[in-house]
Amino acid sequence: MVWARRLALRLQTLFHRHRFPQQLDDEIQFHLDQQIAENIAAGRSPEEARYAAMRTFGNPTLLKEETRDTWGWVWLEQFASDLRYATRALRKSPGFSAVAVLTLALGIGANTSIFGLVNGILLVPLPFPNPERLVGITGTYPRGGVVAMREQVRAMDVAAYYEGHEFNLTGLGQPARLTGTRVSAEFFSVLGARPELGRTFLPGEDIPGQDNYVILSHTLWQQRFAGNPTIIGRSIQLEGINRQVLGVMPENFRFPSAKTQVWIPLHNDPRNVILYWADDFMPALGRLRQGFNFKQAQTEIRLFQPRVSAMFPWPMPADWNADVSVVPLRNGMVADVRLRLLVLLGAVTLIVLIACVNVANLTLARSATREKEIAVRTALGAGRKRIVMQLLTESVLLAGFGALLGLALATKGFSLLKVVLPADTPRLNDAHMDWRVLVFTGALAISTGLLSGLAPALQSSRTSPTETLRAGGRASTLPLSRRLRSGLVVAEVAFAVLLVTAAGLLIRSFWALSHVNPGFRSEHVMTARITPNQSFCSDLERCLTFYRTLLDRIQTSPGVDGAALVNTLPLGGRVAKRSLDLEGFIVSRGRTSPLFWLHIVTPDYFRVMGIPLLSGREFTHADLSGAPVAIITAETAQRYWPNQNVIGKHIRLLDDKNWSTVVGVAGDVRAYDLQRNIPAWMNGSVYVPYNSAATLEDGRMPADLSMVIRTIVDSSKTGATLRELVAGVNPDAPVSEVKTMSTVVSESVATPRSTALLFVVFAALALTLGSIGIYGVLSFVVSNRTREIGIRMALGAQRQDVLRSVLTEGGRTSLLGIALGMAAAFALMRVLSSELYRVSATDPLTFGVVAIIVAVIALLACYVPANRAMRVDPMVALRYE
């Protein structure tokens, strides 16, 4: 316990340190008195005895000083006095202090807000007990696989979830479309999540017959059920099925994402082979069991993979889940945003560096005027270390104020960021400014203080007192200080160039993206989702009649030019896939059949959407009941039947008896996102007419469709008209996602837009700070050179010469900065390549434009001080000194 005693002693010394000097005096006085008494007893005179005692004792002042050092709090007292002194010094030059604090506040504020995101999304543990024991399993499994995993894997408790199911909530006024997640019964217990009300699922409650339950999200409970606690135990109707409400999850439970409004059991029915083994391949998660570690779980899940593969009622391809592994659950959730966030963090780091350089520059300029003060202090015995410490205290104090202001800015910026970032950013709602952010800001303040203060402090402390005092306080700019300052400006310009280049590339990429021809015409097209219960379409005729009636009625509404239905709206975020056979295309052994995007459409679809037909014909009403037909996209045609006449070829949906005849080739459509027509893991894209043969993977006709309506003029009334019409035909079918096609397109680029926007802001900030830096340094140089310029002009130099000389000085520094920045950008922009579309990370045009922009702004920043230099009046300048 020695250390505890030592700590207690130190604290005691700290708090009672005012008592210590007195006690030390007493102690030493006692010693001397003892010695004097002894000396007198030995027969010396009192006078002699006193001197002898002093001699044997040594220099009391020095010894007291030494003793004081052992108390260990000298630094604190020095720090306190430094702090007092710094406050006074900063108050004495309010202009400098204000600019420095503001600059640092911008830098620190930008960093703090971005770090708030990084912290909330990447660093904060998931809000569950023992989150470090939670893992994600990288493969996806059908229900059968999940059940097998639950029974066989021993290293962890396993749960699975399938996000993005939709359910109609009916029987409570206007029907609503809810987003739900199907979960295995162990889902909540594995996560360790507790309900706000009621209970969660019990083991076995995902088996048919025992699974008519639902758990509500807090938000849904509040919005649809007015937060009424008596909802527990009551039944609500989802997709026409009555489900008992078991519980309500608390507001902060947002797993797998904030979109989930209801959680519903998985319905594990082994007798339904398709449902059990082919549908809904879903991600799984696990909690490590007592005594098992991450590594063991990983090994076990790899060993389990071939076993589960063999359980399928049909042979599974060898590459299915071949690289399955186990990752920390949080990492799995945020893998997609990690890089983007780190790039943003890198960008704001550059900004704070620029801010530091700026303040360092200002401090250097100011220290030239403080040379005399420092010389005096040195002459009075302050060591170099003390001078440096005192100057550093000043800059850390500045940074501290900057951090306070920055924190205020960051709070504002943080809420703005949450709006700017795409709403589907994982864990965005979980991100808060917490103590970690505060610690970060504190650390940032100290390091920016040190960083911006170190060079000036070292520089100033080199001052030779004799020379400075002899010079009579005239600012004598050391050549070194001038070189240091130019170096800082070069760094600053280079950082700014990096940020502006990044912004330039992202803007160009975003511009390219927004000018992509999506393959359809989005103007004057309204869209809406119409989603009757799936059971409504078990009676095929009823379903087809419903939609036919709807189309007939909307087409005859005023202002409507045409209307059609499609299962997956382009760029709408939904995907429908089917494996199929193609005429003349043989699937090699061990490979799966080609996977196609299946568009199910009504005859008018191509005309309404403005999708051009490249050859053949559109669907007609006759196709709805006649021989099976299909239309493929140009890219698909090129891929499977290159340079052949495609019309008349045949395709067959897997598990289908009939071959369909290809009757047309449609232009390619950006269906998945604006970068791609179809996702990379699909092989092609095909359209089939909406009839009883148009079935999805689960063997059912889709009941939920998107309606596209071409209007003569844009009108917000169309949506309302549609709602009324649907309510008239089927009051239980919700109408949702009513928006224009242009909105759909624009929403699909939310992520690149937000990244580009953020970088534009950063680049503007960097340019502003950078030009302030150049301006500041040149102004200082000019005012320092006033006398020299005066002499030159007196000797006959022309104003233009002076202007040129100053501009050259600024221009050379800026150009060097630009060149270095370009070189760095050339090496670093690679990290952006995944964010860029149709722009190379080293796009010469962008680089060139950025160089010109930065050069022009730098030149403008140089021009003001150069202009002032040009107007120097030689008489005034010479008389002044």
Add this chain to the structure above:
Amino acid sequence: MAKPNDLVQGTLDLLILKTLSLEPKHGWAIAKRIQQISGEVLQVQQGSLYPALHRLEQKAWIKAKWKETETGRQAKFYSLTVAGRAQLEKEAANWSRLSAAINLVVETT
């Protein structure tokens, strides 16, 4: 005669600890004791005891208490703590080893 500065710091610590191992003493008594025992060979500059005493106190090897002396004056008495006793043993052992080694070197040539 050895000047006090020649006393290596560690040695002074050892001497203080050893002196205190019998009974609590105030600074002056410690100085006297060291002088007496060493047969006046070790003449510590008395004042230099105090930085050492305070350092040892901060390390919690010795503790201090203000008490009355026989003559009725208040003096600061130092005594060994448990940790101090352990430290003394360690340093004494070190010292024996070192001095034995030096002896060996000096006498075998």
